Amino acid sequence: MTTTTHAFDTAISLTDNGIGQYTGQTTPEFANMVGPFGGVTAAAIVRAIESHPERLGEPVALTVNYLAPVNDGAFDVVVRPVRTNRTNQHWTAEVIQEHGVTTTATAVFGIRRDAWSDTQAAMPAAPEPESLADTTFAGPVPWMRNYDMYYVDGAVPAEAGESASSTTILWVRQNPARGLDFAALTALSDVFYPRVFLRRGRMLPAGTISLTTYFHADGAELAAQGTDYVLATAHAQRFARGYFDQSAQIWGRHGALLATSHQIVYYKD
């Protein structure tokens, strides 16, 4: 029997160099225009914290700041538990290469308790993914080929021209299919092409500067999603002289709001 490691697991695979010090390797499969897909760098940070012997609980919040591209090759992930409370734990993290710090992050991990709970947001109406044409974008960015994408609304603009809406809704899962975990969910929170492309009807220079993800599901709720598609939606609130925001939701097929996420994106137009 041959066991093949999933490309995503390879991309976030870390060597343990001692407490809080990990080394990863960029992979061509997850390359973006310049450096790797930001979502996979964020996922490697989550994986590093998960690997730390002092880690308490599961991810609750993560903010990743993209200072400079990660060059192809080795990168170090250094994570530090700054404070451990009774039910939550605060982390800082840095991704470092020979040329300096490429990425900073903070994270909150925590233990969930029985408490009154409710989902306030409404899941967008969408036809089942099996009823849609595969709209996976076979463009110049390799990382997108690691996802099956079925756009319900706001697909990557081709000849469509400008759009009054900044909203994209798509069904997405990893390709090949892989069980959902916190690292995969982290990467999914950055799976959207920049909202400014949709508004302007064309690609232009744009890149995420800071990404914040709130995890609303625990590990058991994620595991229950299996390898199924999730419904992912994103929109912008303001495009202001070189920076715009993007807010996203990641829904399980049966209505579990797994994560909400926000980012600020640089653009030139």
Next chain:
Amino acid sequence: MTTTTHAFDTAISLTDNGIGQYTGQTTPEFANMVGPFGGVTAAAIVRAIESHPERLGEPVALTVNYLAPVNDGAFDVVVRPVRTNRTNQHWTAEVIQEHGVTTTATAVFGIRRDAWSDTQAAMPAAPEPESLADTTFAGPVPWMRNYDMYYVDGAVPAEAGESASSTTILWVRQNPARGLDFAALTALSDVFYPRVFLRRGRMLPAGTISLTTYFHADGAELAAQGTDYVLATAHAQRFARGYFDQSAQIWGRHGALLATSHQIVYYKD
């Protein structure tokens, strides 16, 4: 002539101890249930970065993590420019007291450029603040008395009972009135009482764990607001076993979306 320093300026006043090292003092006016109002701690971090001699541009994004209460008394703010790019700059910050790190933060400052710009979000409809009854909450938390609050929707629950909505909309400005700047806008992004109070119709243990603010206005657009009211709105997306998210918008009276903000909040119910 007597010049009185505004209580907010006193609360974020910092002594410069050398490059990147500042000391502030908590003030009773901005006390919360335990420690100071989180918004004023976030504002002090913004003020510290603004004061740094290497600072480039104006705030674009800020994430503040609340690890432990800030005790009454002196606190140190240590800020570090981790990387300076051509048009943006990435910072890390920590608030430290004798008992350890109470607060971590990352920030992006940047220079705005001429670029295609548009506001995507719609400002909520609201009657002018002058037509509303003052609903400033004279409750047990001193910091709220530093704001004039006119609730349009979702006021602090008294006898109202549970609410199906998590949305609050209010007109708010500092009391006494004070010109809007980045520090004040930062504090305003945390001016909402916890959404879980509204849903449950009562107060219960809750506290912000991590706060992210995106600044969409530059200093000139903020200054143009003068001392006028801003329209602030917040809602939640999911309350999940001890943690809920809250997303906010801060609008100028005439429709400028000045900031959007997101936080994850601990609650016990």
